[in-house]
Amino acid sequence: MKGILAAQRESFMAALPEPFSIRKDRLKRASAMIRDHADRFCDALSEDFGHRSREQSMITDIGGSISPINHALKNLDKWAKPEKRGVQFPLGLLGAKAWVEYQPKGVIGIIAPWNFPVNLVMSPLAGVFAAGNRAMVKTSEYTPATAALFEELAGRYFDPTELAFVSGGPEIGKEFAELPFDHLLFTGATGIGRHILHAAADNLTPVTLELGGKSPVIVGTDADTAQVAERVVVGKMLNAGQICLAPDYVLVPSNQESAVVEELKSAATAMYPTLLSNPDYTSVVNDRHYQRLNDWIADAQAKGAKVEVINPANEDFGSTNSRKMPLHIVRDVTDDMTLMQEEIFGPVLPVRRYDTIDGAIAEVNRRDRPLGLYYFGKNEAERRRVLDRTISGGVTLDDVIFHVSMEDLPFGGVGPSGMGSYHGLDGFRTFSHAKAVFQQSKFDVAKIAGLKPPYGPATRKAVARQIGG
Known part of the structure; x- marks a missing residue:
């Protein structure tokens, strides 16, 4: 080398x-x-x-x-x-x-x-x-x-x-x-x-x-939940969730949690009616990552989470050596679960409730600054508050991940998500x-500006101009 x-x-x-x-x-x-x-x-x-x-x-x-x-x-x-x-x-x-x-x-x-x-x-x-x-x-x-x-x-x-x-x-x-x-x-x-x-x-x-990090989705109070679900599922199941910008968890208004979860199920079923033999769906890269994801799901269940597996064709994943993994929606997640402490990097999606938009923002801000942040909603004041009150590498509004595809936008993280x-x-x-180049004029600038000894009135004038007053 x-x-x-x-x-x-x-x-x-x-x-x-x-x-x-x-x-x-x-x-x-x-x-x-x-x-x-x-x-x-x-x-x-x-x-x-x-x-x-x-x-x-x-x-x-x-x-x-x-x-x-x-x-x-x-x-x-x-x-x-x-x-x-x-x-x-x-x-x-x-x-x-x-x-x-x-x-x-x-x-x-x-x-x-x-x-x-x-x-x-x-x-x-x-x-x-x-x-x-x-x-x-x-x-x-x-x-x-x-x-x-x-x-x-x-x-x-x-x-x-x-x-x-x-x-x-x-x-x-x-x-x-x-x-x-x-x-x-x-x-x-x-x-x-x-x-x-x-x-x-x-x-x-x-x-x-x-x-990377835990890139959140904030579902605004007036968001179109069907649109949210479809776009989140596209981003979460692409490459089986093995994307540094994959939506890592979803924050939903408390009164919309059940509706959003049902829409997520419907969207995943429509796009991937089968999984094991489906050429559109990618496998988890290796046995170690596959086991890691299953261990984290088991950890969440042991600590009280509810896990919903989206398996539309009721396929038997246990009878195959395939590392294809269905989308797992995890509800009632708490901070002591590994899923809420580490970047997931797989088809596992925690859903958390919030009561006010400031509560959702506070949840994002008490974690490490993420690589991406996603907000869905029509309320301009709410959107502006999310943009102003959170810090992330980049943002996609009304979708996920897409800011990375815009060649004219910088792509990068902030803090633990990159530099x-x-x-x-x-x-x-x-x-x-970026090389700075300065070309001096043909005049004796140092003398004119009083920068060359012996110092005198021109020097004092130059200093006065520099400091003002």
Whole structure:
């Protein structure tokens, strides 16, 4: 890994300034790598998960990878233009100028997770390549087929000094995070994010952390409950809930809990009338995560929760080695249950009641700041209060998750759900160095402004202007 990094950095420095034509060519090659082998990526994803919906993979990991690349290609010239800035009076009158140039940082490290193991490699690469950088990618050990396909294909489309893939377990991941990158992006669990930050600290490597947390849904007092249920179920059952932005729990007005739960059941039944043989429904990624989810459900039941399993065809999940898991709606959850303490990352949905909107807001605010927050409702004052009184990485109103798909919006967390952001322009800037440039005028400004000894009346005038009064 050290050899790859050294070769990439040497190649980067020799090539400066990185022409826009080369950057665009890399973006086009990245897009072609995914497009040309879409079927093979879908096969690899399904092999890694035990079963993964092909259509879902095409939407989230194939289309979801090419779309940000196309967006970067379309906007690169505009993003990369030097940005004129102002200069203090009277320097502008004397001919001084100031501007910001966006310069590539060098070699970017990307540590990708298993849940969207193509998209969460390629989406960052859109910003990395647009900004003129090289990249090293550490893939997840939980998705070995996808990782192996990346390693096979990358050499056909890229020189190793442009893009290289590394695979392996936690020890390799630790060594990767300790490399002296010019920037490091990690997507994954909050607990691992803490270790990544420690690993990068010795090199003072700037880090972007895309983490997770318990992203809440607040059902407003006048929300359309049928619409809420359908959209929440789409987001919760996509990828079997294995999404950092999946709705993690639902806050409903006390008098609407039963209605919302019934609508959730109806929506899940309509979209997934069967599960075991349904090609649209994805499996839980491995036995460990499957067992974890069942343990957390058992913990909630032991502590008094009511669990409703949405199994429309009454399928026997116990007689199969499939890791497909029905949607579990959990009511009467309390804070001592693991489900309300940890990010769920699976098709399990706690529902909690609230009496006032301020009570719902207080519930959100006493937990760690989430990656996403979702509000449904028509009341503008209530919506504004939720937006003003909560802090989250991003918000989708009247739906879930969709803000991540808007390429022109920054995507990132806050506090335990992450630091920094990327996507679109914000990704270009994250992976660029904003270099300040000042060009002095041809006049002897230091003398005119009284900045050059011997100090005298001009100096005192300059100080008076600075401090006012």
